[in-house]
Amino acid sequence: MGLTETDSVIVGAGPVGLFQVFQLGLQEIAAHVVDALPCAGGQCVELYGDKPIYDIPGIKVCTGRELVERLLDQLQPFKPQFHFSEVVSSVERQPDGRLLVGTSGGSQFLTKTLFIAAGVGAFLPRKLKVDGIDAYEGRGLFYRIPEGVDVAGKRIVVTGDDDFALETAIQCVPRAASVALLHRRDSFRAGEDTLARMRALQAAGKLQVVIAQPAGFREHGGKLAALQVVDAAAKAHDLPLDLLYALLGISPKLGPVADWGLDLERKQVKVDTESFVTSEPGIFAVGDINTYPGKKKLIACGFHECVLAAFGAAAIVYPDRKHQLQYTTTSPRLHELLGVSPG
Secondary structure, three states: OOEEEEEEEEEOOOHHHHHHHHHHHHOOOOEEEEEOOOOOOHHHHHOOOOOEEOOEOOEOOEEHHHHHHHHHHHOHHHOOEEEEOOOEEEEEEOOOOOEEEEEOOOOEEEEEEEEEOOOOOEEEEOOOOOOOHHHHEOOOEEOOOOOOOOOOOOEEEEEOOOHHHHHHHHHHOOOOOEEEEEEOOOOOOOOHHHHHHHHHHHHOOOOEEEEEEEEEEEEEOOEEEEEEEEEOOOOEEEEEOOEEEEOOOEEEEOHHHHHOOOOEEOOEEEOEOOOOEOOOOOEEEOHHHEEOOOOOOOHHHHHHHHHHHHHHHHHHHOOOOOOOOOOOOOOHHHHHHHOOOOO
């Protein structure tokens, strides 16, 4: 991949990262957004996508997924470029003061400003603790549901205990040759309705619930053929499979941020609250990943941080411009940027 020159790179496509795109847009700063997950939303969608949120200004109640959809709609006029399923792996200061940012996917950006909006770090899927099995990731083993994979006639094993894992197993039943749901104990974190539907399929013999721990695997012809499990009686047996969906949730990892030379406090990035700049000029931190006296880990607080960080970035991107506070209610320039006509 070639080198992309840009005014800003945002690490994290959760609610705060998305609102940072909007605030930068109001300052005429274009953004590239990098996220480890395959879509926008971050922990807001991954952890409570369907749960209600009651403390977003002006919105009585919305789910995490609905909030993300609204933010994506709001930032449309600024047309950010998203780079999903990538982790920022390196940040290097260049002689001209800009930052060379590299990702795990091979993308490279030469940027004037960098925003860390990665929540408590990059949210990555929890992996199966089975030696050697990750060699089959993407070809039999999946930590997220892949697009375009037909389960018809296939033997499916799903590991996990939450709504997503159970719903995945339930949805596979009508087309798959067999479906097994694997968990270490006969207790699940899913909602009552999902759990009832799973139990009904189990009682009808259409869904096998296996209470055991994964211990190994078998392969045949270079393909993943079975997951070896051990039950509570220490008895081992195989679960034959064609597809293994390991839906074990996600885990936050600070990851490469820890190696960027920033001042940290208990794995959080220290910032100056005037513009939420870090100890490195041009690198800002907003949302749950930063820390300062009085910090509160709320989405509303993250939104406030984005506004001041955008003004801080504007001073770097446009050093010769006089930066005056303008209002979206009255500013012709902001109306033009937003593509709206004042009513």
